Amino acid sequence: MRNPEYLLVALAIGCASAGARRTETANPAAPAPPARAPVSQAAAESASVDRAQYPSTYRRHPNPPVLIRNATVMTATGQEIRNGSIVLRDGRIVAVGEKADAPAGAVVVDGTGKYVTPGLIDDHSHLGVYAAPGTDAESDGNEATNPVTAEVWAEHSFWPQDPQIPLAIAGGITTIQALPGSANLIGGRSAILKLIPARTVQEMKFPGARYGLKMACGENPKRVYGRRGGPSTRMGNMAGYRTAFSQAEAYRRKWDSWNKDKKGDPPERNLRLESLAEVLRGNIYVQNHCYRADEMAQMVDLAHEFGFKIRSFHHAVEAYKIADLLAKEGTSVSVWADWWGFKEEAMDGIQQNAALNQQAGGRPLLHSDSPSGIQRLNQEAAKAMYAGQRAGIPITRDQALRWITVNPAWTLGLDSIVGTLEPGKMADVVVWSGDPFSVYSKAVQVYNDGWLVYDRNDAAHQPRTDFQLGQVPAPGSDR
Amino acid sequence: MIAVLLAQMIAITGGTVYPVSGPKIANATVLIRDGKIAAVGTNVSVPTDATRIDAAGKWVTPGLIDGGGQMGLVEIGAVAGTRDGSLATDSVAASFSVAEGLNPASVLIPVTRIEGITTALAAPVGHLISGQAVLIDLDGATIEQMLVKSPVGLVVNLSEAAKDEAGGSRAGVSARLRRLLRDALEYERRKVDFSRGQMQPLSAAAPDLEALLPVLHGRLPLIADAERRSDIETALRLAKEFQLKLILAGAAEGWEIAGEIAAAGVPVLVQPLDNIPSYDSLGVRYENAALLVKAGVKVVLLETDTHNSRNLRQQAGNAVAYGMSWDQALRAVTLSPSEVFGVADRYGSLEPGKVANVVVWSSDPFEFTTGVEHVLIRGKEIPLKSRQTELFERYKKLPPTY
Numbered sequence: 047m048r049n050p051e052y053l054l055v056a057l058a059i060g061c062a063s064a065g066a067r068r069t070e071t072a073n074p075a076a077p078a079p080p081a082r083a084p085v086s087q088a089a090a091e092s093a094s095v096d097r098a099q100y101p102s103t104y105r106r107h108p109n110p111p112v113l114i115r116n117a118t119v120m121t122a123t124g125q126e127i128r129n130g131s132i133v134l135r136d137g138r139i140v141a142v143g144e145k146a147d148a149p150a151g152a153v154v155v156d157g158t159g160k161y162v163t164p165g166l167i168d169d170h171s172h173l174g175v176y177a178a179p180g181t182d183a184e185s186d187g188n189e190a191t192n193p194v195t196a197e198v199w200a201e202h203s204f205w206p207q208d209p210q211i212p213l214a215i216a217g218g219i220t221t222i223q224a225l226p227g228s229a230n231l232i233g234g235r236s237a238i239l240k241l242i243p244a245r246t247v248q249e250m251k252f253p254g255a256r257y258g259l260k261m262a263c264g265e266n267p268k269r270v271y272g273r274r275g276g277p278s279t280r281m282g283n284m285a286g287y288r289t290a291f292s293q294a295e296a297y298r299r300k301w302d303s304w305n306k307d308k309k310g311d312p313p314e315r316n317l318r319l320e321s322l323a324e325v326l327r328g329n330i331y332v333q334n335h336c337y338r339a340d341e342m343a344q345m346v347d348l349a350h351e352f353g354f355k356i357r358s359f360h361h362a363v364e365a366y367k368i369a370d371l372l373a374k375e376g377t378s379v380s381v382w383a384d385w386w387g388f389k390e391e392a393m394d395g396i397q398q399n400a401a402l403n404q405q406a407g408g409r410p411l412l413h414s415d416s417p418s419g420i421q422r423l424n425q426e427a428a429k430a431m432y433a434g435q436r437a438g439i440p441i442t443r444d445q446a447l448r449w450i451t452v453n454p455a456w457t458l459g460l461d462s463i464v465g466t467l468e469p470g471k472m473a474d475v476v477v478w479s480g481d482p483f484s485v486y487s488k489a490v491q492v493y494n495d496g497w498l499v500y501d502r503n504d505a506a507h508q509p510r511t512d513f514q515l516g517q518v519p520a521p522g523s524d525r
Numbered sequence: 526m527i528a529v530l531l532a533q534m535i536a537i538t539g540g541t542v543y544p545v546s547g548p549k550i551a552n553a554t555v556l557i558r559d560g561k562i563a564a565v566g567t568n569v570s571v572p573t574d575a576t577r578i579d580a581a582g583k584w585v586t587p588g589l590i591d592g593g594g595q596m597g598l599v600e601i602g603a604v605a606g607t608r609d610g611s612l613a614t615d616s617v618a619a620s621f622s623v624a625e626g627l628n629p630a631s632v633l634i635p636v637t638r639i640e641g642i643t644t645a646l647a648a649p650v651g652h653l654i655s656g657q658a659v660l661i662d663l664d665g666a667t668i669e670q671m672l673v674k675s676p677v678g679l680v681v682n683l684s685e686a687a688k689d690e691a692g693g694s695r696a697g698v699s700a701r702l703r704r705l706l707r708d709a710l711e712y713e714r715r716k717v718d719f720s721r722g723q724m725q726p727l728s729a730a731a732p733d734l735e736a737l738l739p740v741l742h743g744r745l746p747l748i749a750d751a752e753r754r755s756d757i758e759t760a761l762r763l764a765k766e767f768q769l770k771l772i773l774a775g776a777a778e779g780w781e782i783a784g785e786i787a788a789a790g791v792p793v794l795v796q797p798l799d800n801i802p803s804y805d806s807l808g809v810r811y812e813n814a815a816l817l818v819k820a821g822v823k824v825v826l827l828e829t830d831t832h833n834s835r836n837l838r839q840q841a842g843n844a845v846a847y848g849m850s851w852d853q854a855l856r857a858v859t860l861s862p863s864e865v866f867g868v869a870d871r872y873g874s875l876e877p878g879k880v881a882n883v884v885v886w887s888s889d890p891f892e893f894t895t896g897v898e899h900v901l902i903r904g905k906e907i908p909l910k911s912r913q914t915e916l917f918e919r920y921k922k923l924p925p926t927y
Contacts, residue, residue, distance in 0.1 A: 179803045209802055265603070370923045386913075387633065387832035389603035396913045402921065417801050425839065428893040436896050437917060485842030485891055519781075519808050 095315065100201065102251035104240060107497035111135040113148040114477060117157025121467040122164050122451045124444050132162055134473040137496035142467050155491070161482055163447060164467050165220025165474030165494060166423050167454035169333070169380050170360050170413035174224050174237075174247070175200050177208035178417065178513075184208075188227035189234060193271050194290045196259060197317035198234035200224045204247040207511040209518060210417040215241055215500050215509065217421035218476035218489035221252060223458055228262035228335045229270040231277065231286045235321055236260055236333060238458050242494050243509040256459050258357070259325050261287070263336035263345060264391050284344060291352045294322030331357035331459060333380075337391035339367035346375055358457040360413060363395035369406035378409040378457045382419070383429040400449060401434025401441050411453035423450045428483035443483065472496075534558050535904065536571040537885060540580030545587055545860045546874035555585055557881040560904030565875050578899055578906075580885045586855065587875055588643025588882030588902065589841075589890070590660075590862040591834045592794045593774070593827030596637065596645040597627040597661060597671070602832070611651040616690040617705060617729045619736035621656030623649050624675045627668045633832060635911035638663040640835035641890060641897045643882040644673060644872065646827070646862075648680055648748070653690035653701060655680040657736070658748060660866050662882065664902040677866040678772060679740050683751040683760050685805035699759050704728050706767050709737035746770045746867075748794070752806040754778040761789050772865055777806035780813045783820030792823040792865045797844040814857070815848025825862040826854070842891030854891065880904075 112134040119130035121142060131146035132139065140149070148154055175187040186203035189195040204224055214222070219241050226233035237247065238255035263283060272278035277286050297319035304312050324330040332349070336342050336359050349356050358378040359365060363386060365372055365379040372379055379400075386395030403410040412427045414420035431446035448465075455465030464472045473496035480487040491507075492500040501507035510520065535557040542553040544565055554569040555562060571577065600607035609626030612618040627647060637645070643663055649656035657676035665671035682690070683698060691697035708727040712734040718724045719731065727734060739745035747769045749760040757776055764771035773779065774794040779786055786793060795814045802809055818824050826844060828837040841854040849857070863873025871880050881904035888895040900907040919925045 178801050179807075180801075181804070213800060366917075367920050367925070368923075384833055384836070387601060390601055393601060394916055396916050398917050398921075402917075406923065418798060421800075422798075422843075425843075425893065429839070432893050432896075437921070439921075483893060485839060485893060486846045488846060514802075517807050518802050519810070 100199070100248065102253045103246070103248040104251055104253050105249070106137045106495045107242070107499075109493070109497045111149040111152040112155060112493065112496070112498070113146060113152045114155040114157045114162055114475075115146070117477065118161045119467060120161060120163045120443070120447050120482070122444065122447045123466045123468060126443060130162070132467060132475065134475060134493060134496050137473050139467055139469055139471050139473050139475070141469060155477065157477060159480065160490065161478040161480060161487070162467070163218070163476050163478065163482055164451040164465055165476055165492065166218045166450045167221045167458070167465060168214070168219055168414050168420050168423060169223045169358065169411065169454040169457045170415045171214075171222040171224050171420055172227065172415070173210050173214060173222060173417060173420065174204035174206065174208045175226065177205045178210050188229040190229040190270055193230050193267055193277060193286050194232045194318065195230050195234050196232045196290070196319070196321035198226060199237070199257075200226050200235060201237035201247045201251065204237055204239075206244045206247055206250065207513050209511045209513045211241065212243070212509050212511060212514075213417070214420045215492055216489060216502070218424065218478070218492055219420055220474040220476075220492065220494045221455070221458070221460070221464060222420075223258055223333070225258065225333060226260045228260070228266040231262060231267050231283055232290060232322070233260035233262060235330070238460070240494060242497070242499055243511070252460065257321075257324070257330045258333040258458070259321060259330050261332055261334045263334065263341045264338060265389055266335070280341065284348065287348055288351070290322055291326070291348075294319045294326055295352065298323035298326050325354050326352060328354065331457070333358055333360060333457075335360045337361050337363050339364035343368060343371060346371065346377070358411075361392075361415070363392050363399065365408075365410075366396065366399045366402035367394075369403045369408050372403065373406045373408035376409075378411060378453060379403050380411050380413040380454070380457065382415070383412060383426040383433070397430065397433035398437050398439065400430040401437070401439040404434070404441055404445055405439050409453055409456065410449055411457065412449045413454070424478075424482040424487070425485060426450075428485075431483065446483065533904065534563075534572055534575035535578060535901065535906070536569075536575040537578045537580050537585055537883065537899070538571065540583040540585040540885060542585045542875060543855060544875040545856055546876050553585075555875055555883060557883070557901065557904045560881055562875055562877055562879050562881050562883075564877055578885060580898075583898055584886040584888060584890065585875070586884055586886065586890060587859045587873055588884050588900070589641050589837055589858045590873065591642055591645040591827055591837045591858075592825035592862045592865070593646055593648060593796070593829050594831040594834050595650070596633060596647050596663065596831055596834060597629070597631050598623055598647050599831055600628065600631055600633070610647070610649050612649070612656060615730075615733075616652040617654045617733050618649065618652055618656045619654045619679060619729065619734075620732035621649060622659065622676055623647055623656060624659050624668060624672060627659075627661065627671060629665055629667055629671055632912045633834070634663045636832075636913055637834045638900055638902065638907055639897060639909045639911055639914075640838065641884040641886065641900060642834050642837055643884065643900065643902050645834060646677065646866065650680075651682075653682055653687050653698065654705070654733070655682060660868060662902055664905065664907060673872065674866060674868050676745060678746040678748040679736070680748045680750070680774075683749050683756045684775065685752070685803075695756065695759070699763065701728070702763060703766075705734075706737060706741060709734040709741055713738055740769060741767060743768060743770050746772045748772045748774050750774045752777040752809070754781050754808065757782060757786070761785065761791065764789070764791070776817075777809035777813065779822075780810065780816035781808055783817045783822055786817065787821035792825060792861070793817055794825045794827050794865075796827050796829050797840045797847065811843065811847040814844045818849055818853050818857075823861055823865060824853075824857050825865050826857045838891050839893075845891065851891070
């Protein structure tokens with residue numbers, strides 16, 4: 047969170063958390079649910095219960111078909127089409143190429159001089175759970191009452207009226223993972239959300255998306271619990287994860303056994319162990335906040351011990367030191383372009399982190415962990431790309447675009463649905479005023495599932511939260 | 526003897542030179558002698574014994590100046606033992622200068638300067654009166670060698686956070702400041718009585734009252750961190766009442782009263798990429814810097830994350846994206862900070878006689894595609910190395926060699 051207290055000096059940045067781990071398949075994208083399945087299926091539910099749990103009520107917002115033409119279309123599949131076109135209809139991308147015809151009733155957007163990319167995805171956000179204006183009353187991201195709180199769900203904290211949400215939308219973000227903070231060893235479930243104006247978080251929940259489980263290594267849990275019963279050391283951290291997952295194994299066995307014939311009373315539900323058992327079953331992705339290389343290697347072994355995979359290491363400022371190991375594990379690395387030094391475990395951050403992981407065959411991506419950074423993930427990707435190129439690592443523009451689109455989509459298990467511009471994919475699309483890797487470019491239009499959710503040149507498409515009304519000056523106004 | 530040892534000429538030739546004090550000059554030479562700029566232009570004859578830096582196709586600018594942060598005063602944010610920018614003992618730390626807290630060996634310094642930032646403000650933080658800020662060059666083995674000017678201003682807090690130092694009300698903050706300023710004047714008038722203990726107690730210790738006198742006499746600027754419009758207006762009011770030389774810092778809602786700030790002749794230190802609303806700054810927006818400049822305010826850009834002071838370039842580029850002209854943005858990270866911090870006779874532009882802080886860029890310094898090719902601080906070419914480049918070199922091929 048930005049601390050506005052002293053403008054001359056930024057206070058130590060918190061840092062959040064997350065880290066993900068994923069399990070089993072090399073092809074993570076679970077059978078892709080239809081992009082607008084009304085309610086998520088088992089992936090988002092618990093295998094131990096058959097009742098609905100806070101189902102998504104997301105509905106696609108109607109929008110006329112759209113043809114964007116004469117633009118540079120960056121598909122994130124290896125193509126950059128000059129004078130290209132893209133057609134969106136009924137929430138889907140229906141055509142991408144050099145020429146495309148406008149469907150009946152289509153709005154035609156002249157993309158001359160403009161660039162088109164997939165909607166950006168931030169797999170590490172605390173929007174809604176650490177909402178602006180940043181008071182204690184809005185501090186809902188860390189259930190710092192126990193080092194293991196796998197039972198809490200970020201969506202139960204998420205405030206859809208957070209005024210940071212429209213700012214992130216204006217930066218071209220279409221999907222986020224809202225995570226609990228990093229105070230706890232196991233902080234709780236994440237929420238995978240379409241970033242749209244909504245009255246309830248249920249209306250934002252990405253249909254069919256799997257939950258993530260936030261875990262955190264290193265300094266933060268030690269600091270928070272060191273004088274509150276522990277853990278107070280990194281070895282204490284490890285013991286904490288192992289104890290929790292050992293309990294989860296027993297819990298899972300108990301339920302699996304009962305589920306075979308469902309005879310007699312079911313075992314007692316334990317919400318904490320239920321989340322962990324779903325990790326063991328491969329239904330929830332571990333998102334693991336972890337900075338140091340040696341600790342990431344410990345967490346990989348922890349995952350091996352209990353038979354799951356870490357989906358992504360978040361922050362991972364030392365990932366470049368073990369890029370070979372992480373590539374082999376198939377764990378993505380969610381990193382910053384250049385944050386470093388705000389604490390000891392962040393001292394070895396270098397600007398080539400993403401590039402070196404790319405070079406090693408890994409799956410890097412840029413994340414924000416920040417309500418400011420989320421507004422310019424494209425700039426963070428640009429910095430990381432050029433840092434690599436200047437150091438002699440031939441990162442392509444397409445690879446850098448993937449760092450903020452399909453790679454985070456993969457980390458959330460949604461890469462078959464979003465993250466590239468391909469026919470059949472969800473129409474999450476950003477039109478940029480110029481090259482998105484230039485500091486001078488801005489998102490001018492953002493389509494989320496085909497809905498024009500933001501237009502820089504049309505006040506009718508510049509959503510404002512309730513919070514902003516009457517107290518935050520509208521863009522372009524002078525109060 | 527020392528002068529002889531230092532006698533050295535460097536000629537940066539063939540680049541597009543942005544002197545800032547005047548229009549850009551294509552295919553120009555910047556001649557540097559003994560750490561100073563000797564000549565700039567297209568008709569500069571280069572002595573044969575000068576070291577040449579070929580800048581053909583490159584851009585040449587003054588070294589960038591970060592108008593904020595704590596360079597040299599913090600090493601690891603979360604490790605208190607490495608932080609020296611705040612005095613915990615008193616809410617009025619007027620006599621506290623950060624100068625002797627500076628660490629010339631800080632690893633942040635090479636990380637920052639190899640990206641074209643050559644000079645930075647090092648400012649104290651916290652409390653009601655935080656202390657005295659200094660301006661440093663990002664080179665030098667000793668504090669004395671780093672200092673450009675000390676002090677450059679007295680930092681005072683008029684943001685929401687200051688309320689804790691003044692009973693919990695904004696009105697308490699301004700009342701306490703008024704009393705301090707009056708007491709300092711009283712102290713000055715009656716120093717003898719004060720030393721004999723023949724006065725009612727004053728609201729601060731003698732060294733702190735003494736440190737307020739240069740501010741009260743207009744010799745030292747008051748750098749006031751204020752975000753909310755009403756707090757900015759309070760700062761302007763205090764400056765008028767006591768005839769202070771005011772610099773506003775932050776000024777999130779400054780754009781709302783840009784005309785008043787301009788009319789008062791008060792410069793503003795702004796971080797362009799601030800737009801997250803708090804109750805202290807509900808009107809904060811990216812266009813702040815541009816709107817202030819448009820109204821005629823002298824704006825200095827800053828990056829508050831000291832570890833990423835190098836992102837001052839990104840801040841400036843975004844200031845352009847949100848309405849400043851490119852020339853205005855370059856000025857706001859070179860000549861304007863030099864003027865505001867009182868060193869424009871030596872810093873901020875490429876003019877004969879000025880200190881040779883010069884950067885050669887592959888292209889537009891605000892673009893991500895642009896790399897730094899050469900950095901000179903006081904005429905000395907800086908090796909483009911830092912702890913981070915060493916880490917990269919060690920791990921670019923795995924496994925590393927230890």
